[in-house]
Amino acid sequence: xxxxxxxxxxxxxxxxxxxxxxxxxxxxxxxxxxxxxxxxxxxxxxxxxxxxxxxxxxxxxxxxxxxxxxxxxxxxxxxxxxxxxxxxxxxxxxxxxxxxxxxxxxxxxxxxxxxxxxxxxxxxxxxxxxxxxxxxxxxxxxxxxxxxxxxxxxxxxxxxxxxxxxxxxxxxxxxxxxxxxxxxxxxxxxxxxxxxxxxxxxxxxxxxxxxxxxxx
Amino acid sequence: xxxxxxxxxxxxxxxxxxxxxxxxxxxxxxxxxxxxxxxxxxxxxxxxxxxxxxxxxxxxxxxxxxxxxxxxxxxxxxxxxxxxxxxxxxxxxxxxxxxxxxxxxxxxxxxxxxxxxxxxxxxxxxxxxxxxxxxxxxxxxxxxxxxxxxxxxxxxxxxxxxxxxxxxxxxxxxxxxxxxxxxxxxxxxxxxxxxxxxxxxxxxxxxxxxxxxxxxx
Numbered sequence: 001x002x003x004x005x006x007x008x009x010x011x012x013x014x015x016x017x018x019x020x021x022x023x024x025x026x027x028x029x030x031x032x033x034x035x036x037x038x039x040x041x042x043x044x045x046x047x048x049x050x051x052x053x054x055x056x057x058x059x060x061x062x063x064x065x066x067x068x069x070x071x072x073x074x075x076x077x078x079x080x081x082x083x084x085x086x087x088x089x090x091x092x093x094x095x096x097x098x099x100x101x102x103x104x105x106x107x108x109x110x111x112x113x114x115x116x117x118x119x120x121x122x123x124x125x126x127x128x129x130x131x132x133x134x135x136x137x138x139x140x141x142x143x144x145x146x147x148x149x150x151x152x153x154x155x156x157x158x159x160x161x162x163x164x165x166x167x168x169x170x171x172x173x174x175x176x177x178x179x180x181x182x183x184x185x186x187x188x189x190x191x192x193x194x195x196x197x198x199x200x201x202x203x204x205x206x207x208x209x210x211x212x213x214x215x216x
Numbered sequence: 217x218x219x220x221x222x223x224x225x226x227x228x229x230x231x232x233x234x235x236x237x238x239x240x241x242x243x244x245x246x247x248x249x250x251x252x253x254x255x256x257x258x259x260x261x262x263x264x265x266x267x268x269x270x271x272x273x274x275x276x277x278x279x280x281x282x283x284x285x286x287x288x289x290x291x292x293x294x295x296x297x298x299x300x301x302x303x304x305x306x307x308x309x310x311x312x313x314x315x316x317x318x319x320x321x322x323x324x325x326x327x328x329x330x331x332x333x334x335x336x337x338x339x340x341x342x343x344x345x346x347x348x349x350x351x352x353x354x355x356x357x358x359x360x361x362x363x364x365x366x367x368x369x370x371x372x373x374x375x376x377x378x379x380x381x382x383x384x385x386x387x388x389x390x391x392x393x394x395x396x397x398x399x400x401x402x403x404x405x406x407x408x409x410x411x412x413x414x415x416x417x418x419x420x421x422x423x424x425x426x427x428x429x430x431x432x433x
Contacts, residue, residue: 034353058293058298058299060299062281062293064291064304064316065283065285065291065293066285067258067280067281067283069260069279069281069295071297071298077392086260087297090260090262090426090427091262091279091297091426093277093297106264106277107264107277109266109275111275166320185315187298187299187300189300189301191301191304191316191317193299193301195298195299195300
């Protein structure tokens with residue numbers, strides 16, 4: 001169904017950002033005019049990361065309402081294409097992506113989708129894989145600018161694809177310079193609202209069971 | 217939970233037959249809906265929507281935020297778990313409704329009309345300005361009827377403690393929507409848990425209030 005596909009696409013977009021995040025990662029930032037070295041570094045880091053586990057805090061900033069909604073949970077990633085995002089507070093909500101299969105579990109109800117049935121989903125999937133492989137700069141669905149500060153890189157993604165631009169105006173990915181892993185992700189919407197996800201307690205290359213990423 | 221089951225069963229039975237004609241009661245308070253209207257500063261719900269479109273089932277979930285800002289505008293914002301907005305509705309001081317944003321997939325006139333009516337019933341926003349009429353219902357309950365442009369809303373409340381038990385939207389003696397609360401609610405408050413059941417619109421909304429803690433604000 002179209003709406004379900006849109007919903008899943010939206011979730012995928014968020015996931016991809018997270019992935020972009022985990023496999024690598026304006027104030028105080030300087031533009032990097034030649035990103036070749038950075039791209040190579042990101043690919044090297046991605047190749048070293050077989051799995052990743054992290055806690056996250058998500059804060060939705062609502063400009064007009066001068067309000068924030070916070071939630072938190074855990075993130076798991078395993079090469080080459082397995083992701084698990086589990087919200088634990090203030091509600092339980094689970095998203096698992098395994099290859100082209102995506103599963104959402106909410107309040108005991110499970111929704112599954114095969115992403116290969118939709119062009120949008122394929123596009124999202126491609127970006128996710130690009131992010132994991134450190135090839136996000138080659139993705140033509142985004143214009144990407146890179147910046148650096150003393151401690152971080154900032155990747156600024158501007159969607160050129162209409163499916164993505166309908167959801168976000170800009171996506172900012174803040175990467176730690178230490179290991180190129182994502183410190184923070186910002187998803188900016190047209191109305192000025194934005195969602196930030198802050199990643200903490202990151203552990204690389206743990207042995208993660210495949211059962212964590214089961215979509216059955 | 218028992219109350220919730222009882223209310224559901226009662227409403228199920230009621231839905232099979234025309235909405236009953238009730239006996240008027242002589243009760244002085246309240247005379248206007250504004251007197252018992254929920255006082256909202258900020259209330260956050262976990263929302264789960266389920267239904268069928270063209271025989272296909274769908275589920276949708278997220279967070280539903282009710283907030284009244286300093287300019288006396290009431291906002292209702294529904295967003296998914298990852299923060300993306302589904303819609304943002306407002307009602308100003310004069311109860312004028314506005315769609316500030318809505319995703320293209322939900323931007324359907326009939327859907328917006330249904331949701332608008334749901335929230336207006338829940339928030340006790342009435343543009344008709346018509347007075348309230350009181351009726352006797354079952355043994356321990358009474359009904360406060362508010363006329364709408366089309367049909368009316370019956371708010372059921374407990375006779376002795378005046379706790380709000382639920383609401384029913386009726387048009388041409390047919391039940392259109394029911395608001396089933398899992399527990400009675402004092403006037404001027406919103407329920408902790410409720411099920412909004414649409415008889416014709418093909419979807420239901422379940423809302424569970426989230427505690428206001430530093431983690432959710």
